[in-house]
Amino acid sequence: MAKIIGIDLGTTNSCVAILDGDKVKVLENAEGARTTPSIVAYTDSDEILVGQSAKRQAVTNPKNTLYAVKRLIGRRFGDDVVQKDIEMVPYKIVKADNGDAWVEVSGRKMAPPQISAEVLKKMKKTAEDYLGEEIKEAVITVPAYFNDSQRQATKDAGRIAGLDVKRIINEPTAAALAYGIDKEGGDRVIAVYDLGGGTFDISIIEIADVDGEKQFEVLSTNGDTFLGGEDFDMILINYLADEFKKDTGIDLKGDPLAVQRLKEAAEKSKIELSSSQQTEVNLPYITADASGPKHMVVKLTRAKLEALVEHLVDRSMEPLRMALKDAGKSVKEIDEIILVGGQTRMPMVQKKVADFFGKEARKDVNPDEAVAVGAAIQGAVLGGDVKDVLLLDVTPLTLGIETMGGVATPLIDKNTTIPTKKSQVFSTADDNQTAVTIHVVQGERKQAAQNKSLGRFDLADIPPSPRGLPQIEVTFDIDANGILNVSAKDKATNKQQSIRITASSGLSEDEIKKMVRDAEANAETDKKFVELAQARNTAEGLVHASQKTLLEAGDKVTADERSAIEAAIKQVEEVVKGEDQAAIEAATQKLTEASSGLAQKMYAEAQAKSQAGGESQNTGTNNKDDVVDAEFEEVKDEPK
């Protein structure tokens, strides 16, 4: 099924995302970055560079390095914004024959859609590299204030890039989709506060339920095209440079390397101060003068940063008021506020927005990627993906059986997608055990008794054998309807029994939640329980093995050895009834020591025998990978 990608074609950066399965994935480009600068450069050798590499050579090729083309796309040459741009950018902006704003590169006139198409081509390739299949369709986002001509031009850019643009959607709408606001019931009015790298946009949109479908209507937009994260950085850079000049008399701004380091350090500190109350700008060897190298060390607090940039955040408040006025809505009528753009991560921005609207904004979706994510969701809906994908259930709690010691042994982990099937081989706990009880339990606790019992059955007529030898294959099979079939088969005789458990015999939604919470709360207790059970099982296993050895050794064992071993066995049997794990382990250790001498003797003899062609023992437990050594069936003498 061909996928439709979602592209956020931004003024400074672009991002591409796609619905993969049931989750939206933002795709990394060839350089490993999740966003790509919207910059296109035409080099001397007629090479076209897009993204970071275009950005890096901008200084060497300013006239042919095109950026912020979004300011020109779909506009007339005479447009105010275009005229202003001409003064600001080093590349040539010209009037096309039809009056549109075009650019001129190396004497060649080109339309902005052609330039943006290069960026779109790179986003297309990013998606194709990831998916391993051709991408032919996309959803592209535009600002809510874009007019028809600008939207059409964006669509043209898509076509030039080889993409059938299934829909052009508004950036605030895409953000709302990313937040799933359309899934929440009823008509709602949303404010989208988008403070990105270079521009600030506020949009008030209304989501209405029309004949079962959600319609998005833009009530108003406003903003400030010269307000963004980069301005915040600039203020910090200037502050640091000024402080340094005060201390040392040196002006760093003339040194491009120092400025670059300052820029990186300023951005890094700004980000750190969003989660810490203070940070340190630490730049050794930032510059040098006659007296030697100079270092910059400046402590920066969140309070200081906020004081420096507060006026910028306040500047975003006036467009907010205007947007509300134009939409004819009061602050109280805004149901949700969502934050878009990296700079909205700053606590002060979040606080001022919350204070303005009287409620907290939604910020759980990555603000740099929300728009692309929303476009991908729209793409998936248009592509029918959301319908075609079988909504598969998961089993909400772990399913397993009770094994020796009352331990709940999992067979199917919680949150496993169904239908699914899992088998595991178990064995008997005692010699000559002729039946096993399969007790099916559901839950996260390690103690089977603490979980919910779903059912039990017996598998009988197991041929008498030493413990651990029989192979009982237990299979859990859940079908698409959630019905669980548990079967147990003796691999030697092929005798099989099974039980069918329907969904209604499990737990309700609330019970499930409680279970998971309880398991977390009791993790420590459960851990001790498992360790105790294991200690007991090990102890009992050793007792059994020692008794067997004693029996087989017959008269080869000395009276002293025998009494020592028997005493140690007796001690183990006593403590194993109790709860003291340490005592059990100590007694086990003592028994090991007592019987080791004898065991070695027996082993040496067995070796001598096997060299003469004897067969190895313990074929049951050792050579099958899927038999879990320490788990044995719990013995039930009377089949239930």
Place this chain on the structure above:
Amino acid sequence: MTEQQNNPVETENPAAPEDQTAETVVDIASLQAEIEQLQQQLADAKDQTLRTAAEAQNVRRRAEKDVESAHKYALEKFASSVLSVADNLERTLEVADRSNEALKPLTEGVELTSKTLFDALTRFHVEQVDPLGAPFDPAFHEAVAMVENPAAEPNTVLQVMQKGYTLNGRLLRAAMVVVAKGTPKKIDENA
């Protein structure tokens, strides 16, 4: 408890033969229709299964790629943050006064420390990009300035202000360079 058993197909006792004929003819037609319908469903289901299997394979392949990528570039963030340490150690050595005997032990110490760091970087496939004199390549270099220099080839790196680094071949940080200005292009440069 269910057990494996053969389910005998239940057949109805045949009723009086003659009356059945008309009904049986009709039945056959509707049965045939049903068969066609079932065959179509079967075909659809088979198709769906194949698609699902194919998608599963794709997902598996993508997962493998993701894991491989994660391994290759796991150190990315950490390596990036360590680069400034490498930079500053190099800078220390650049400004160290080698003629000062009193400073010698300190300078040597820094040299050895620097070497240890660079050895560690190399061991983890972090390689340095030092393109002095090489042609400018925006894939690995970032130009911070362009200056005239008749002695140098145009569009080559005149000065490396800060070295670049790669991790397993992928760029970690571009080298900051000054590029020699090329000859004026044939098209006029008047804005």
